[in-house]
Amino acid sequence: MSSIQVDSKEGIYYILMNNPETRNSLDLAMATELYEAVREANENPSCNAIVFLSKARAFFSSGPALDELIELSTLQNGAALLSEVVEKLNQVILEIYHSPKLTIAGVHGYAYGGGLNIMLACDYRIAEEKAKFVENFHYMGFTPDLSASYFLPRYIGLSHTMELLLTGRMFTAKEVADWGLFHDVVEKRAVMLERIDTLCRQFVQGEVRNLQRMKELLRTSFYSTLEEHLDKEKRYLSDCLKYPELTGRLKNVAGMSLTN
Known part of the structure; x- marks a missing residue:
């Protein structure tokens, strides 16, 4: 079953993560399908904007597949297998960052670790105020990845970034609304979708x-x-x-x- 659903409407491509069984965890299958969807949208001349959403209301992405990480940590070739997944996700980030289209992330529910970080390359980031995040690399035993150590200091500064990474605490979009992590923080998902639609319609009026x-x-x-x-x-x-x-x-x- 596909983990990605792509809908298009008037030049806007909606890429929806849709794997409720894994809560949209970033395994190799998800990474591969996400990369292919973004690449195809980038190469499509009829596409003007790409919007990233989750099909589920309760979550955006649970981030790393913890059961797979646990297994990899016990394997002799675990580092090589982990590198393969991260490399594919890095390709997703670069495809978004270098996209000739307007890229928008609409985050709701929860987006843990890489579940948020792969979206940091988007041109515009909007979140539901109750959306929850955590950057707990330190307590998982890892260093930051998937652009966290690149984009977070640029968006929210070194002090805020260090605090989130050192504490590994959970935080909401509302808590960090004035940090610069998101361009817009709204009260509910319906409003978020309306704002995204308005932004896309406004954008295509220009060149x-x-x-x-x-x-x-x-x-x-x-x-x-x-x-x-x-x-x-x-x-x-x-x-x-x-x-x-x-x-x-x-x-x-x-x-x-x-x-x-």
């Missing part, structure tokens, strides 16, 4: 083909000199003139400015 370069400009700004970055901005801005729709867009904006 979606510019998104990939917009992402690149933001990300490379941390590593480029100002001179390099200004030059890249200039080149990308000038390239926008190749779209014949630009004139119409400018006239629309000008019209809205005159009516305000």
Whole structure:
């Protein structure tokens, strides 16, 4: 049985994790299907946005398959087998991070460890305020993985990251609403889905083909000199003139400015 369900509507691809037996744990089967779904969406010219959800209301993902980790810890080739799963999940993260589409994670229920971390690469992250999380690598005997030690310090700072990793405590989206981990924290799942739909509809009103370069400009700004970055901005801005729709867009904006 497939662990992933893909629905599409008006250029929005909904990738829903759907394995209630494992509570969407991140085993090799889930990782492989998730990777294939994201890759196919990225390569589909009719897709403008990718939304990640769980089919179940009670959970997003239970994270690592603990029974499998226990078994791997007893096997002589356990490290190699674990590396295979992590490598596939890393590919999922990179496919999301480098996606030319708008990527959105809608998190509800609970998302433990990697169940949240694989979604940190998304452009926009929204959570139900009661959603629960835990980063208990330290108490499992592991170091952080699946982008946790990369994205968390960037989003919430070193102090908050260290506190969550050292204590391994459970926390809710509401508790960290002002930390920067999520762009939006809402009271219930229905509102979350409405916000996602509104965001996607708003996004496609703009020039979606510019998104990939917009992402690149933001990300490379941390590593480029100002001179390099200004030059890249200039080149990308000038390239926008190749779209014949630009004139119409400018006239629309000008019209809205005159009516305000």
